[in-house]
Amino acid sequence: MLESIHLKNVGPAAETKLDLAPRLNILTGDNGLGKSFLLDIAWWTLTRKWPAEVNPKLTTGQMARPRNGEEASIAFSLTGKAKRQAYSSAFNRYQQAWTIPVGRPVNPGLVIYAQVDGSFSVWDPARNYWRKKSMTEGPERPHAYVFSPREVWDGLPGERGMLCNGLINDWSGWQKERGESFRLLSAVLDALSPDGEEKLTPGALTRISLDDVRDMPTLRLPYGQDVPVIHASAGMRRIIALAYFLTWCWHEHVHASKLLGQEVADQIIFLIDEIEAHLHPRWQRLIVKSLLEVVNNMALAARVQLIAATHSPLVLASIEPVFDEQQDAWFDFDLVKSEGQERHTVQIEKKDWVRQGDASSWLVSDAFDLGSARSxxxxxxxxxxxxxxxxxxxxxxxxxxxxxxxxxxxxxxxxxxxxxxxxxxxxxxxx
Ligand SMILES: Nc1ncnc2c1ncn2[C@@H]1O[C@H](COP(=O)(O)OP(=O)(O)O)[C@@H](O)[C@H]1O
Ligand SMILES: [Mg+2]
Missing domain, CATH: 1.20.58 (Methane Monooxygenase Hydroxylase; Chain G, domain 1)
Structure with missing residues (x-):
């Protein structure tokens, strides 16, 4: 798990310190205070590459740049298999890069990052671990699998072939094969959607254009239509992409671990930005709990750490029954101005968890700082x-x-x- 992050002179605040909880970590705060930035930093500490560095098509996940003219550092600590380690990285101005400690870093387990724009990244210990000790040990492995929003659907090209077939091809292939992958995908879709009419159920494969020979997966919608997944609503597409990506990551990981004769990861770290993105309240109310359940059911023996940013008072209300201060934490980003100070500063505070009872009360709590939940x-x-x-x-x-x-x-x-x-x-x- 990612235990702590300590930033100096990088990001919105001059100094940022965070001690993370082992299970659920919720980040709240106004726009522009650095929640997404912190998720990028978390990804980097776990994988040592910025998402946009691995895939230049990404418009988010750029390398963190230090604040002007000041010494900057990123310190962090991780626990992996039976090992805890602390690291510190300084920004090297001459190389315009963050220095990385030499030697084999702690293996953080499977790391998954769902960004707000629909890009997804995964770092797989079986496929991306730094195992190269000399130049004779075969070709470089990819540093991570980083998908632009489109590549999640259409496939991720690599240097020597496709690294991933993408949602459309994999889903239709799995559906035709009627095997374990399709069963898992259907189960994940089921778990992430509300009960009743809105349950996400795969429909029959179809073709959507003379110019696209791919069999297109569909969703069986309650108004009697099988709607091609690329025509589904933004909310449904977000859930479909999440369901597919989780299924793909876990299957490939299990497969690669078998090939290498290794155990599967005993730890999964899941970073997710604006966890409620595009979702109707009915879906928002489910998402944290059902994602935790899905990942726990998929990787039965793994510990799961979730770090999620949210702007949704309903998401906070929805986790009240499961929030446990022993293993969960809530961090609030705020702009503060002390007396005598000229400028505001960004502060990240670990907050005591106090049940608010409903979404309106969360809106007027420290998480959202509104005067009221009205016009x-x-x-x-x-x-x-x-x-x-x-x-x-x-x-x-x-x-x-x-x-x-x-x-x-x-x-x-x-x-x-x-x-x-x-x-x-x-x-x-x-x-
Ligand atoms: N690559 C970067 N290098 C340095 N600072 C960054 C970088 N990307 C974003 N930031 C900082 O983060 C702020 C944006 O915060 P962001 O994390 O997007 O906000 P939010 O809390 O709404 O997710 C910017 O104003 C800037 O201060
Ligand atoms: Mg953001």
């Missing part, structure tokens, strides 16, 4: 109304105008009415 107009009117309630001498005409405004902004059943009406009647604003 800006309703929030302003309610603030005015709260002032009015406190002020015994509040002008009656103004109170009546405010009453009219509240009627256009609040629902008829809003709990605020009880107090407003009680005080209003007592003071004679409302008759």
């Amino acid at each position: 800006v107009e309703a929030e302003e009117a309610l603030n005015e109304a709260a002032e009015a309630l406190k002020d015994e001498t509040f002008d009656h005409k103004k109170a009546q105008a405010l009453d009219q405004k509240l009627r256009t902004l609040l629902s008829d059943t809003d709990p605020f009415w009880i107090r407003w009406r009680f005080v209003g009647e007592k003071r004679g604003w409302i008759r």
